[in-house]
Amino acid sequence: MEFHEYLEYDAVGLSALIRAGHVTAHEVETVARQALALANESLNALAAPLFPTALRHAAGAPFTGVPFLIKDAGPMAEGIGFHLGSRALGPGVPAGRDSDLMRRFRAAGLATLGLTTMPELGIAFTTEPVRTGPTRNPWNLAHSAGGSSGGAAALVAAGAVPAAHASDGAGSIRVPASCCGLVGLMPTRGRVGCEPMFGLSHDFVLTRTVRDAAHLLDALSGTVPGARFAPPAPARPYRSELRADPVRLRVAVTTEAARGTDPEVAAATDRAARTLEEQGHHVERDRPPADPEEIVTALVAPQIAFLTGVFAHAPRPPDPALLEAVSRRVFEEGAVLRALDLVAAFEAQERLCRMAGAFFGRYDLLLTPTLARPPVPLGVLRYDDPSYSVAGWVRELLEYGPFTALYNITGQPAISLPLGRDSAGLPIGVQAVAPYGREDLLIQVASLLTPPPAERYSPGLWPWARRKAR
Known part of the structure; x- marks a missing residue:
């Protein structure tokens, strides 16, 4: 396989080539390793050296041999050391066994080659940990790739891999998707079987195409027996929704944010709303009446409790001198966290869920910007x-990204779509949110709104690819 050919294909396309025998999985992996090494020189998006060989994966599966990466926070893969973006874990804590999600990745045939960078503990909408240094945006190396799945976003956007694992506790799939011009689907809570951080964090992947998001959701979704959250099964495969037109929708659209929204960002959302209106859908201005302080209350105590609990299972307590400032506050505040603080958080979550339920009783879809401003x-x-x-830091994040966190709390599916660029050429994402369990609707709408990938990606677009071509 030629280098420029590899850059042209999404995960579905590469899988089809391998199954048809036009190229071997070994050839694809060889080119992917070259692409990752070259891209990482500019982007600094790998958390550790690539694995010597791809992690074990199933043969004859939908994505057998397709290059893939996982985030430095897991899913846990047996024998692999994870750092959570922190120097405090030294060379990394090896996982004793595969997590459920890692078993799904292996069963789908994905060839996992390495770990992607993330901010320390994952509590940031940018990826600039002291441990590895900043991860850079391939559209402009002076700008953030987003977070917390910033390394994954940078390498997928650069074409080094067609898809990579990402997780989302307040926007960490959708925010880097917006920053890097990607498709970032956060599935319904429990859709892919994982419920970390008291159900606030959702795992899936970042992709360059809606097609990949739909096919990968088919391959990875499924509930775990006895799980607290078990969304309804889809009526048909998600890939079938790529060709389906939605029935006439009731669409709400808002660009309002407490600290204002960049005009170019707002304009991208308004264009998407006009497109839906021109296709016969009913569109009106409205937004869920969520109190930003209630969102902070719903997030902070569960985040603190979850993260301090994770480190409680580490071989040794983290050295405060090796933690970044907000991480130190997490552990300081965790030491005095009360059960009543968690009760207040869970009560706030309940109120927000009821509010969102009433709102989505009136609307089938909500359109918002993903971020309030460009990267x-x-x-x-x-x-x-x-x-x-910790609460002050979360407020800072929610001023930059005020549109995403509510849906981690309510458990609804949401997707960031690459529907614009600002005057400097940086990507702008538009978020679509659907009722609980309605990823099918998001894929239908995304297929209508998103331009073909060839219009946004071409071989040699990035400097590292041009160097290789020469």
Whole structure:
């Protein structure tokens, strides 16, 4: 396989080539390793050296041999050391066994080659950990790739892999998708069987095409017996929704944010709303009446409790001197966290869920920007700043990304679509949110709104690819 050919294919396309015998999985992996090495020189998006060989994966599966990456926070893969973006875990803590999600990735045939960067503990909408240094946006190396799945987003956007694992506790799939011009689907809570952080965090993948998102959701979804959250099964495969037109929809659209929304970002959302209106859907201005402070209350105590619990199982307590400032606050506040703080958080979550349920009783779809502004320059969001409390840091994030976190709390599916660029050429994402369990509707709408990938990606687009071509 030629280098420029590899860059042209999404995961579905590569899988079809391998199954047809036009190229071997070994040839694809060889080119992917070259692409990853070259891209990483510019992007700094790998959390550790690539694995010597791809992790074991199923033969004859839908994505057998397709190159893939997992985030430095897991899914846990047996024998692999994870760092959670932190120096405090030294060379990494090896996983004793595969997590459920890792078993799904293996069963789908995905050839996992390495770990992607993330901010320390994953509590940031940028990926600039002290441990590895900043991960850069392939559209402009001076700007953030987003977070917390920033390394995954940078390498998928650069074409080094067609898809990579991402997780989303307040926007960490959708935010980097917006920053890097990708499709970022956060499935319904429990759709892929994982419920970390008290159900607030959702796992899936970042892709360059809606087609890949649909096919990968077919391959990875399924509930775990006895799980607390078990969304309804789809009526048909998600890939079937790529060709389906939605029935006439009731669509709400908002671009309102407490600190304002960049005009170019708002304009991208308004264009998407007009497109749906021109196709016969009913569109009106409205938004869920969520109190931003209630969202902060619903997020902070569960985040603190979850993260301190994760480190409680580490071989040794984290050295505070090796933690970044907000991480130190997580452990300081975790030491005095009360059960009543968690009760207050869960009560806030219940109120927000009921509010969203009433709102989506009136509407089939909500359109918003993904972020309030285009990707920020590196250094703007300063996780290693000792002036922040954990709640203060979360408020800072939600000023930059005020549209995403509510749906982690309500468990609804949401998707960020690459539907614009600002005057500097940086990507702008538009978020679509559907009622609980309605990923089918998101895929239908995404297929209508998203331009073909060839219009946004071409071989040699990035400097590292041009170097290889020469």
